[in-house]
Amino acid sequence: MDYPAFKQFDYSQSIAFARGLVDDLNFSYVSRWKKANPSARVIGFLPIYIPREIIHAAGMLPVGLFGAGDRIPVVRGDAFFQSYICHLPRTVVELLLNGNLDEFDGFIFPSICDVIRNMSGIFMLQSKNRYIRYLDFPQNFDEQIGGVFYRSELERLMEDLQKLNNSGIDTQRLNISIDLYNKNRKLLKHLQDFRAAHPHKMSAVDYYLIRRAGNIMSVEDFNDLLESLLESVKNVEADEEDKIRVVVTGSFCEQPPLGLIKTIENAGCYIVDDDFQLGLGWMKKDTPSDTSDPVNALVQAYLQDSIRSSAVYDSENEKGDQLAEKVKHLNADGVIFCAPSFCDPALLDRPHLERAMDRHHIRHFSFQYHENLGQFHVIKEQAGTFADMIKLWE
Amino acid sequence: MDVQKENSMVKQKQMLAEHFMELSQVRETGKKVAYTFVPGNLTELIYAFDMLPVYPEINSLQSGMRQKSRDYIREAEEAGYSEDVCSYVKCDIGMMLQGNIGPTGQQLPPPDILLLSYTGCFVFMKWFENLKQFYPDAEIAMLHIPYQESGKIEAGAIEYVKQQLRNEVIPKFEKVSGKKFDADKLAEKMDLSASAEDLLVEVFDSARHKPSPIDAYFGGVYYIGPIFTAFRGSESCVEYYRELLNEVNYRVEKKLGPITPDGILENERFRLVVEGPPNWTHFRNFWQIFYEMGAVFVGSTYTRVGGIYDEGFRHSSQDPLRSMAEYCMGCYTNRNLPQRIDLLETFITRYHADGFLVNSIKSCNSFSAGQLVMMRELEERLEIPVGFIETDLVDPRYYSYSNIKNRLDSFFQMLDQRRPVKSAG
Ligand code: SF4
Ligand code: SF4
Numbered sequence: 078m079d080y081p082a083f084k085q086f087d088y089s090q091s092i093a094f095a096r097g098l099v100d101d102l103n104f105s106y107v108s109r110w111k112k113a114n115p116s117a118r119v120i121g122f123l124p125i126y127i128p129r130e131i132i133h134a135a136g137m138l139p140v141g142l143f144g145a146g147d148r149i150p151v152v153r154g155d156a157f158f159q160s161y162i163c164h165l166p167r168t169v170v171e172l173l174l175n176g177n178l179d180e181f182d183g184f185i186f187p188s189i190c191d192v193i194r195n196m197s198g199i200f201m202l203q204s205k206n207r208y209i210r211y212l213d214f215p216q217n218f219d220e221q222i223g224g225v226f227y228r229s230e231l232e233r234l235m236e237d238l239q240k241l242n243n244s245g246i247d248t249q250r251l252n253i254s255i256d257l258y259n260k261n262r263k264l265l266k267h268l269q270d271f272r273a274a275h276p277h278k279m280s281a282v283d284y285y286l287i288r289r290a291g292n293i294m295s296v297e298d299f300n301d302l303l304e305s306l307l308e309s310v311k312n313v314e315a316d317e318e319d320k321i322r323v324v325v326t327g328s329f330c331e332q333p334p335l336g337l338i339k340t341i342e343n344a345g346c347y348i349v350d351d352d353f354q355l356g357l358g359w360m361k362k363d364t365p366s367d368t369s370d371p372v373n374a375l376v377q378a379y380l381q382d383s384i385r386s387s388a389v390y391d392s393e394n395e396k397g398d399q400l401a402e403k404v405k406h407l408n409a410d411g412v413i414f415c416a417p418s419f420c421d422p423a424l425l426d427r428p429h430l431e432r433a434m435d436r437h438h439i440r441h442f443s444f445q446y447h448e449n450l451g452q453f454h455v456i457k458e459q460a461g462t463f464a465d466m467i468k469l470w471e
Numbered sequence: 472m473d474v475q476k477e478n479s480m481v482k483q484k485q486m487l488a489e490h491f492m493e494l495s496q497v498r499e500t501g502k503k504v505a506y507t508f509v510p511g512n513l514t515e516l517i518y519a520f521d522m523l524p525v526y527p528e529i530n531s532l533q534s535g536m537r538q539k540s541r542d543y544i545r546e547a548e549e550a551g552y553s554e555d556v557c558s559y560v561k562c563d564i565g566m567m568l569q570g571n572i573g574p575t576g577q578q579l580p581p582p583d584i585l586l587l588s589y590t591g592c593f594v595f596m597k598w599f600e601n602l603k604q605f606y607p608d609a610e611i612a613m614l615h616i617p618y619q620e621s622g623k624i625e626a627g628a629i630e631y632v633k634q635q636l637r638n639e640v641i642p643k644f645e646k647v648s649g650k651k652f653d654a655d656k657l658a659e660k661m662d663l664s665a666s667a668e669d670l671l672v673e674v675f676d677s678a679r680h681k682p683s684p685i686d687a688y689f690g691g692v693y694y695i696g697p698i699f700t701a702f703r704g705s706e707s708c709v710e711y712y713r714e715l716l717n718e719v720n721y722r723v724e725k726k727l728g729p730i731t732p733d734g735i736l737e738n739e740r741f742r743l744v745v746e747g748p749p750n751w752t753h754f755r756n757f758w759q760i761f762y763e764m765g766a767v768f769v770g771s772t773y774t775r776v777g778g779i780y781d782e783g784f785r786h787s788s789q790d791p792l793r794s795m796a797e798y799c800m801g802c803y804t805n806r807n808l809p810q811r812i813d814l815l816e817t818f819i820t821r822y823h824a825d826g827f828l829v830n831s832i833k834s835c836n837s838f839s840a841g842q843l844v845m846m847r848e849l850e851e852r853l854e855i856p857v858g859f860i861e862t863d864l865v866d867p868r869y870y871s872y873s874n875i876k877n878r879l880d881s882f883f884q885m886l887d888q889r890r891p892v893k894s895a896g
Contacts, residue, residue, distance in 0.1 A: 159861070161555070161833045162840055191593045194618060195840035198808020202844060211620035211807070215631070216589060216596070216613055222634040226617070229627030390589075390596055392603045392611045419555045421836060425597035428551035429604050445553070 083301035088309040091302060092283045095290035102145055102172065106293055107180050110138050118182040118242050120208070123169070123193050124330040125388060126356035127185050127212060128375050130364075131231065133296060134246045134254040135238040140181070141292030141356070143332050144168040147449035149175075157199060158192075163419040164447045165331035166196050173203060182241060183208030185234075189330065189388035190422050208241055210234065216390040218380050228376050235372075251371035257296045259363040264303040265291075266358070269350070271310060273407050276322070276347035278313040281338050288354040289332070321464045322409040325351040326400060326430070327416035327423040329386060331448050340453040341413065345464030349407045352386070359383050387422035396426065397433025404439050410467045413460070414443035440467060479715045483698055486707060488575065494523055495577040503648050506582040506602070506609075509777045511590025511616050511799035513640070515660040515704035515786065520648040524701065525579060527598070531562040533574035535751030535865030543569065544866055558834045558866040560598045567605060582609045584647045586640065590616040591776065591804030592837040612643040616799045622810050624800045632796035658788035660704030665785040670712035671699055672780050677719045678769035678822045682739035684722035686729040687822075688768035689758040692749060700777045703786075731762045740765030741886050744818045746811075746845065747830040747838050748773045750862035753870045757862070760876060764883050770818030772811070773838075775803040779814070808841045812848050819853055826856045826886045833863040856889055858882030 086094065098106055107119055118137045122129075132139040145168035153174045154167030172178050184204070186197035188211065197211040213230055215223030235246050265288070272279050287306065291299040323346040332353060341348060364378040383389070385396045404412060412434055416423035427443060434441045442463050444456055497504055503522045507513065509529070517524045534540045543565025544558055550568065552561050566572070573579040585606070587599040596613075603611050614635050617628040641652050674695055677684050685695065695715070702708035722729075728736035732755050743761075745768050750757050761767070775781075779801050787794040803811065819827060827849050829842045846857045860878050863869035 157843055159831055159833075159839055159843065162836060166840070188618065189593075191836040192840045194593070195808055195836075197620065198811075199841055199844050201807070201809055202848060211618060213617045213620065213628075216615035217631075217635055217639065219638070222631065222638060223615075225634070226627055226631035229625070229631075233625070233627075387597075388593075390587075390600070390613055390615070392587075392600055392613070394600070394604060416553075419836075421556055421594055421597065424553040424556050425560065425594065425601065427553070429601060431551055432604070445555070 083298065084305050086302070086305045086309065088306065088313055091306045091309060092286060094302070095286040098290040098293050099286055100148065102148060102177050104140070104177065104180060104293070107138065107140055110295060111180055114138075116242060116244075118238075119180055120183045120185060120238075121178060121181045122185040123187060123196070124356065125187060125189055125386060126359040126383075127187055128231065128379070129296070130251065130254040130258050130375060131235060131246065132238065133257065134251040135235070136242060136244055137182075137238065138295055141289075141354075142169055142172070142178075142184075143289065143292070143330075144448050145172055146332060146334050147451060151449075161419055162192055163331050163417050164449060165417070166192055168448065169196070170199065170203075173200070181207070183210070186211045187388075188213045190420070193330075208237060210237065214379070214389075220377070220380060224376050224380055227379060228372060231372055231375065248369060248371055252366045252368070254296075255364050255371055255374065256366040257300065259366060261291075261296050261300055261303070262358055262360060263363075264300060264307065267307055268303060268310075269358075271307070273349045275317075276349055277315045277317040279310050281342045281348040281351070282335050285335070285338055285351075285353055288357055291357060292354060319468070320345045320347045321411065321467045322347050322349045322407065323411050323413050324349060324400070324404055324407065324409045325353075325413045325415050327387075327414050327420075327427065327443075328353050329355040329423070331417035331420065333415060333446055334448060334450050336453055337415075337446055337450060337456060340457045341460045344457045344460035346413070346460050349409050350403060355384070355386060387426045394429055394433060397430050397436075400430060401433060401437040401439060404437075410471075411440040411442075411463065413463070414441060416443070416445055418445045418447055479694065479711060479718055482707075482711050482714060483694055486698060486702060486711065490523070490701060491573060491575040491577055494525065494573070494580055497523065497580045503583040504580045505584045505586050505644075505647075506599075507586040508588050508590065508595050509700050510592065510802040510804060511588035511614065512700055512777060513586065513588065513614075513795060514700065514702070515657060515664055515791075516640070516644065516795065517586070518704050519653060519657040519660055520644045520650055522583070522644070522648055525582065526700065527563040527602075528559050529697070529700070530566060530573060530579070531559040531865050532751045534562050534566055536754055537574065538752065539566070540752060540865035541867050556834060557594045557598075558864050560594060560601070562865045563598070564601065564605075567602075581606055584610040584612060584643060586612050586614065588614045588616065588799065590799050591618075591802050594837065610643050610647050612640045614640055614799070616805060619800060619806050619810060622807055624797060628800060629793060629796045632799060633792045636792045636795060654791070657791050661786045661788040661791050661794060663705060663709055664703045665787065667699065667703055667708045667712050668780045668785050670709065670716050671695070673716055674712065674719055675774070675781065677723055680723050681742075681823070682726060682728040682736070683742065683767050683769050683822070684719050684727060684729060686731065686736070686768050687774065688745050688749065688771040689731070689754070689761070690729050691768070691771050691774035696774050696777065729767060731758060733759055733762050736762060736765065736767055738765050739767050741826060741883065742767060742769045742822065742824045743826050743828050744768070744770040744815060744822065744824040745828045745830060746772045746815060746842060748832050748835060748864055749830065750870050751865050752867040753872070756872065757875070760879060764879070766883070769822035769824055772803050772815065775814070778802055781817075804837045808845065811841075812845050815845065815849060816852060819849070819855060824855070825889070826858060826882065828858040828860070828882065831859065831861045833861060833869045834866065835864065856882065856885045858885075
């Protein structure tokens with residue numbers, strides 16, 4: 078796309094660009110993309126993960142919808158959801174009703190919770206002439222059972238998308254898309270590794286903005302941006318501070334406000350890993366991009382290489398071990414359970430994840446937030462005390 | 472009180488007492504215990520393996536009715552469960568932490584198998600993932616039921632559920648029970664279920680009459696529904712519904728209203744359809760508010776979470792696995808929002824309801840998310856007064872009599888005002 082030369086961006090230009098994208102509730106990037114690709118379609122998707130490769134191979138732009146935080150007054154959204162339902166759906170519906178999503182041709186709702194699920198029905202009623210799809214991911218990981226089902230779901234999705242723009246998804250295009258997303262995950266992994274080693278060189282907020290922007294941009298643009306950032310971040314001059322290292326978990330859907338991320342870090346905790354934009358790194362490995370059956374490659378990747386999240390069936394609490402391993406691998410000092418209020422998947426996972434941390438002697442504390450939270454002093458105090466305690470214990 | 476009514480009442484009490492007695496004796500009898508959920512329950516299959524089902528949701532609601540839930544919920548919250556999550560889960564976990572004493576005062580046996588029928592509610596999955604941590608020796612079988620996102624049951628989804636039944640659920644049942652799967656035994660139970668389903672539909676459909684002989688919400692959950700979930704597939708279940716239907720027919724003939732804890736509803740003033748579960752901690756008080764206003768529920772969606780038979784579906788011995796798959800996918804909360812609205816519209820028109828009420832449950836996203844849109848849609852389509860109240864299932868902290876009463880007073884006023892306008896038109 079005819080866009081700024083990402084490759085020449087220095088660090089602050091990259092971050093400023095990402096911030097601009099994240100702040101822009103009119104999605105002008107999306108409008109510009111559409112102008113440059115007039116026959117193409119834009120598909121919004123809700124957290125956490127969808128196989129974006131398929132959308133891309135259909136010549137469409139997948140755009141993540143992660144709510145609008147405190148950047149939009151909720152006027153009509155509250156008339157759709159009772160006060161004891163989380164906040165994200167309100168701002169998403171507000172965006173829809175305000176016309177901010179007019180450039181979107183369809184929406185995909187992944188099967189992660191009852192709220193997102195029922196929101197697909199609300200969109201069906203409110204947005205009758207657009208493509209609405211609730212995408213059921215298998216909770217059975219047997220190739221012959223869950224695999225066959227997932228393939229049937231993906232094939233149905235592909236048929237629908239083909240109808241939307243009268244253009245087929247062939248093997249070659251899908252392989253190219255798989256390749257681009259493999260590259261994307263690799264670049265993100267490099268950035269994550271760099272940041273885990275040098276968290277003082279890139280603030281948690283900057284790191285967040287880049288990834289959130291990545292869920293709006295085309296994968297080609299995002300890859301260019303990441304490549305230049307991986308170079309420019311090395312030149313950032315910053316001193317390492319005496320902070321503890323924490324892993325933040327539980328925020329994979331409704332997003333914590335930027336102020337909250339900043340508060341945690343300012344209170345003395347480098348966030349060396351988080352699950353804010355979990356879907357970007359859903360696959361632990363590359364998906365083969367040279368097969369004659371790329372749909373099968375995507376299916377197998379989902380069954381075998383996807384990470385364990387709160388939306389995925391896990392009766393043995395592998396998630397707990399996964400989290401403990403991550404803490405050890407990153408040499409982190411503790412875990413912050415940071416979940417949106419009223420979020421069933423995150424909050425119902427918390428007690429047994431906490432118990433798993435106890436078993437592994439990993440320190441932790443927890444709190445809840447709303448995406449539009451404006452006051453952070455309680456969290457500042459909690460995070461500060463947590464950091465002080467850990468420093469004292471060491 | 473009516474003699475026929477007493478018959479079914481006595482029978483219900485007996486059946487439940489025997490069931491809990493059997494559960495308390497599993498150590499001696501060696502019977503295996505399957506914990507499972509009401510929506511998408513595989514009662515026929517459980518009984519075909521001679522196992523006994525335990526429904527944690529039912530235990531929770533019973534704890535709510537017995538005023539135990541506050542304590543159980545506090546226990547679970549102290550163990551780290553957020554105030555924000557489903558109170559059924561917390562009540563169940565709290566009960567387990569306090570010794571797992573069931574509704575009859577007897578200790579419930581631990582599960583030999585957790586049958587996680589993930590049907591229409593995401594929380595079920597989290598609930599049993601949690602229970603599995605507390606019962607590490609129990610087997611766990613996941614049965615993932617795809618949502619009716621497109622408004623119909625997709626062919627791929629049926630095959631998926633059948634494959635899970637064949638390759639996941641049945642082999643685990645065989646392992647736990649030590650018995651081979653007996654297709655004939657299952658078929659027999661499926662046929663018995665179908666007979667009970669015919670009778671159940673007739674009972675619910677009696678609400679067409681004026682006055683309605685049943686209360687399809689409070690009565691629906693109190694004496695129409697429970698036997699159905701726990702005993703489907705048995706002779707005694709068919710007998711129970713036959714008895715109940717006789718009583719209902721008698722009431723129709725005599726033009727009697729439903730029996731309530733405060734006596735027979737004599738003067739039916741308002742006929743309502745309701746969406747959402749009831750509150751259990753103040754069940755009687757809640758029911759009384761409607762009774763005093765002469766309001767009767769002629770249709771409810773909560774009584775359809777365990778299956779929808781109104782449209783003709785019946786369990787079938789022809790292709791039992793397919794039939795179970797269709798049953799699970801057809802449960803109320805496994806249907807998309809437009810389908811739920813259509814079903815409500817059918818209830819409202821078929822049962823000549825004067826108004827539509829939502830009882831929005833604080834901790835149940837599966838039901839609650841989208842209810843405000845459903846209300847608006849039905850108001851527009853049918854030009855019918857709609858009312859909205861908020862309670863919780865078993866968390867007594869969220870039952871405010873005065874709030875509910877105030878809102879209902881305005882709702883009833885609205886219904887009253889509508890009456891002359893309608894008749895004039
Ligand atoms: S924040 Fe949690 S409950 Fe709300 S939509 Fe997201 S996953 Fe669902
Ligand atoms: S959220 Fe609702 S449907 Fe789900 S378990 Fe709780 S009460 Fe039942």
